[in-house]
């Protein structure tokens with residue numbers, strides 16, 4: 041029996057979107073419809089929040105209508121106001137940083153440590169001021185960002201840390217889930233994320249008082265007329281989808297990890313391409329498999345794109361934050377982030393990738409890595 045070769049090329053790139061299989065969401069939605077309350081006040085909301093808190097092992101989860109709302113509400117609840125400064129890594133994509141502008145605060149862009157997604161402690165120390173109100177860390181592509189050193193520095197300075205874990209459901213850092221390691225973790229459940237409800241998000245925290253402030257802010261101050269709030273509530277049917285899909289998250293993580301291992305095994309010995317680094321107690325969730333080239337990945341990125349495996353720099357024009365006009369005014373020298381963004385290649389390893397597609401990608405990686413090694417030879 042022969043399986044047809046999947047044919048990917050520049051015009052038909054491998055799909056990096058994943059559609060989870062039906063898992064009884066309709067039954068859950070039917071229950072919400074039968075009850076008739078479809079808003080963020082639906083009885084399924086507290087059930088969903090409890091399930092999230094239980095899955096991640098935290099005291100509180102507050103469901104909201106997007107990851108952007110989760111970040112915005114957390115910044116507000118931590119007291120970020122116009123004129124305040126918020127530290128954000130240069131590797132952050134636009135949605136990580138835009139909520140800082142929404143608060144009227146100033147993003148202070150910080151370089152990452154060499155070859156890593158963590159905030160560089162030296163640059164953090166240089167950029168802390170009396171106006172610094174919070175710091176955002178970012179396990180991008182679901183890769184563990186072990187910011188223990190920086191966290192010590194920030195905690196000593198009294199600066200709360202928000203993890204933007206919007207891509208990092210199930211990622212572990214030193215044995216703990218990303219998004220549960222600091223003051224608050226913000227997640228998205230947009231269609232592209234590992235837990236998907238269409239639009240949606242949630243905040244995790246062990247700080248009950250902070251959770252209450254986020255809850256009041258995102259629910260119009262519970263209309264008590266004492267505190268200001270916005271309407272960032274998640275609708276009942278979306279919470280119902282999340283509640284069911286959460287049950288499949290563990291299996292999805294296992295499949296993604298198996299797929300990543302399969303592609304990594306295809307790298308030739310002393311390959312000029314290696315996996316983006318992480319510690320022995322860390323586990324990526326494989327939102328993407330991220331490879332890093334031993335020198336500039338530019339010819340590699342071109343080769344991957346021609347082969348139908350475009351990296352994020354091609355697919356989404358991904359580059360350091362201050363390259364975007366909206367953030368150009370906040371540009372500072374971030375050589376490590378520049379090098380990291382230029383050297384990384386992101387590959388899909390989601391469960392929709394067929395064995396044949398994975399084999400095809402593995403073969404291409406082998407060929408492209410060997411060609412890159414050949415180019416590097418003196």
Ligand SMILES: *Cc1c(COP(=O)(O)O)cnc(C)c1O
Pocket residue numbers: 105106107108109133135136204206207227228229230239240241
């Ligand atoms: C998706 C995402 C967001 C925003 O989440 P939305 O639900 O789309 O608002 C923020 N930060 C990161 C890193 C993301 O990937």
